[in-house]
Amino acid sequence: MNDPTPRPTTNENHLLINAFTTHPQSPLLQVTRRVADSGCNMLDARLSTVGRDITLTALAVGSWDAIAKLESSLSRLEREDGLKLMWYRTGDKQVQTDLLPYIVEVVAADKPGITFQLADFFDRQGISIESLHCSRYRAMQTGADMYSAQVTIGVPARMHIAALRDDFLEFCDHLNLDAIMDPMKF
CATH class of the missing domain: 3.30.70.260 (ACT domain)
Structure with missing residues (x-):
């Protein structure tokens, strides 16, 4: 049969x-x-x-x-x-053509919860995290414990980028994080 x-x-x-x-x-x-x-x-x-x-x-x-x-x-x-x-x-990943790829880089004095706080910020904005690499290291000059993260996010095209960047930088200032958010160029 x-x-x-x-x-x-x-x-x-x-x-x-x-x-x-x-x-x-x-x-x-x-x-x-x-x-x-x-x-x-x-x-x-x-x-x-x-x-x-x-x-x-x-x-x-x-x-x-x-x-x-x-x-x-x-x-x-x-x-x-x-x-x-x-x-x-x-299955195959669904293509989302309405997402704009952005790179976020964060450096700060290490403290518990930074990765969670970053993930929570983007989740509350409706932004997907496509990739994340974070690590802890010692600063060569001072020996201080440092945190570093590189995050690729998918920003919905309908979102106002300048307002998102302002909200993100204010969020980072509140947590004493040094950060940038730039469009992916490749």
Whole structure:
């Protein structure tokens, strides 16, 4: 008996993979080998060292059977090589053409809650955070604990940019954060 439902196309089958290992071992080679061997393609990947661990977030795309093969391969990889892995099927990101990309950079004396306060500010404005990288470091000259964040946001096109920038800078002044907000230029 034939199934009248057609199989999804290659672009409709996505697998989001998170892999974690302890530095200096990296999950990149092992995961990307499994993606390639299964007949899938890497659509997006991010690798970073956080604390003593290396994390890989990857989005693989392929036919339904290639994704199934990749899932089996990841299960074996987790059992045999001891990587910490999580994965699930997902979909393609919906394109939002009404969002303007902006870069926000923040530097301040480190104190608890800065990342939450930034996220809360943008959430209250209806602005999506597309990417975030924040870290703590010691200032070379003084040894003070410092906080740094680089945030990519999607500002709705209908929003008045000058008013948003004023509100954001006032918010930062209130928290004693040094910040800039500029349009993404690439």
